[in-house]
Amino acid sequence: MTAQTSATRNPASTMPTLFIPHGGGPCFFMDWSAMMGGPADTWDKTEAWLRALVSTLPERPKGIVIISGHWEEPAFTASTAVDPGMIYDYYGFPPHTYQLQYPAPGNPALAARVVALLQQAGLPARTDPARGFDHGVFVPLLVVDPDATIPVVPLSLKADLDPAEHLAAGRALAPLRDEGILIVGSGMSYHNMRAFRTPAATRPSAAFDQWLTQVIEAPVAERDAALVQWADAPAGRESHPREEHLLPLMVAAGAGADSSGARVFTDNVMMADISAFRFG
Numbered sequence: 001m002t003a004q005t006s007a008t009r010n011p012a013s014t015m016p017t018l019f020i021p022h023g024g025g026p027c028f029f030m031d032w033s034a035m036m037g038g039p040a041d042t043w044d045k046t047e048a049w050l051r052a053l054v055s056t057l058p059e060r061p062k063g064i065v066i067i068s069g070h071w072e073e074p075a076f077t078a079s080t081a082v083d084p085g086m087i088y089d090y091y092g093f094p095p096h097t098y099q100l101q102y103p104a105p106g107n108p109a110l111a112a113r114v115v116a117l118l119q120q121a122g123l124p125a126r127t128d129p130a131r132g133f134d135h136g137v138f139v140p141l142l143v144v145d146p147d148a149t150i151p152v153v154p155l156s157l158k159a160d161l162d163p164a165e166h167l168a169a170g171r172a173l174a175p176l177r178d179e180g181i182l183i184v185g186s187g188m189s190y191h192n193m194r195a196f197r198t199p200a201a202t203r204p205s206a207a208f209d210q211w212l213t214q215v216i217e218a219p220v221a222e223r224d225a226a227l228v229q230w231a232d233a234p235a236g237r238e239s240h241p242r243e244e245h246l247l248p249l250m251v252a253a254g255a256g257a258d259s260s261g262a263r264v265f266t267d268n269v270m271m272a273d274i275s276a277f278r279f280g
Contacts (some may be wrong), residue, residue: 004033013058015177016280017170017256019185019249020053021046022069024196024270026097026251027091029142035094038197042269045255049145049265049276050126056183062153062180063110064076065173067252068136068188069245075124076169077131080112084154085132105271107151110181114155121172123165124158131156136269150182157247164228170254177280179222183255185248190239196270204235205272211236215255216261223261227253249277256280 024036028047033040046103052062070079070089084106111127118125133141137154158165160224173183189212195201211233215226229248230236230243240246253261256279 002099002127014058014280015061015180015181015182016278017177017258019187020050020140021188021274022136023188025093026100026136026248028139029100030094030097036268038269045267047143048268052138053144056097057182059180060194061150061182063107063153064080064184065110065114065153065155065176066141066184067155067157067248068134069157069248070134070136071131071156071161072244073156074159075126076118076158077126077128078114079106079131079154080108080109080111080127081106083131083133086138089113091132100138100142100187101159102133102148103146104141104145104150104152106206107153110151111153114153115122117172117175118169121168121171124145140183140186155165155242161243161247163247163250166250167224167227170251171257174255174257178253183250183252184215187245187248189246190272191245192239192241196272201272203271204238207234208239209266209273209275210238212214213263213275216263220258223253234241253279
């Protein structure tokens with residue numbers, strides 16, 4: 001497979017890259033009001049947006065590379081599992097949510113290509129033959145592709161959580177967009193677990209979301225420079241006491257390469273603003 005240059009790329013067929021909110025635990029598959037005490041429709045808008053996502057793409061993806069905020073390794077790591085298993089990495093939810101299944105196939109060849117692209121860019125990368133689908137992968141993808149027919153390759157964060165390195169990882173993976181591969185960062189634009197469902201989430205999430213939207217929609221050079229300094233943004237650390245749920249955005253933005261970015265979804269859930277972003 002040969003990567004196209006920006007001069008030869010056909011925007012009509014090039015996949016965008018996406019940063020999506022993956023919700024709270026198995027939120028799309030349970031009675032939120034009974035368990036969490038919030039409105040029953042808390043996640044309805046996010047679910048509807050995810051359900052329509054494939055219809056917004058230039059074609060049905062040949063594969064999905066998804067970077068989850070719930071997997072960290074010393075080096076960027078791609079799963080080569082043929083039949084990835086389930087990782088129920090949430091706690092205290094209804095018993096039936098631990099029976100959810102997402103039988104999408106893996107794609108070892110795609111995983112190997114991901115690692116090769118990262119290594120060619122001088123980034124540490126390896127494969128993992130056993131890693132399955134954590135809830136940052138299977139919960140949103142059960143909504144995006146409920147028939148589980150699109151092959152999925154999970155990709156880890158690098159454990160040092162360096163934003164510049166995650167932008168670089170995204171840039172290294174950009175050629176996949178011209179090969180029918182959808183690159184998805186799965187996290188949350190606001191992720192302060194102690195503040196969710198309290199007024200303490202409202203002002204910081206709105207301030208950070210406004211900043212993030214302005215940055216994503218800025219020219220690429222300005223966008224990348226600002227994202228590296230995200231912790232200095234208005235309410236940056238209030239919104240992300242730890243940045244593992246924001247770093248998937250860096251990979252999606254880097255993979256966006258020279259494509260413009262835009263906020264494509266926003267809602268207020270659990271008293272916090274959350275958003276999704278698209279590049280290309």
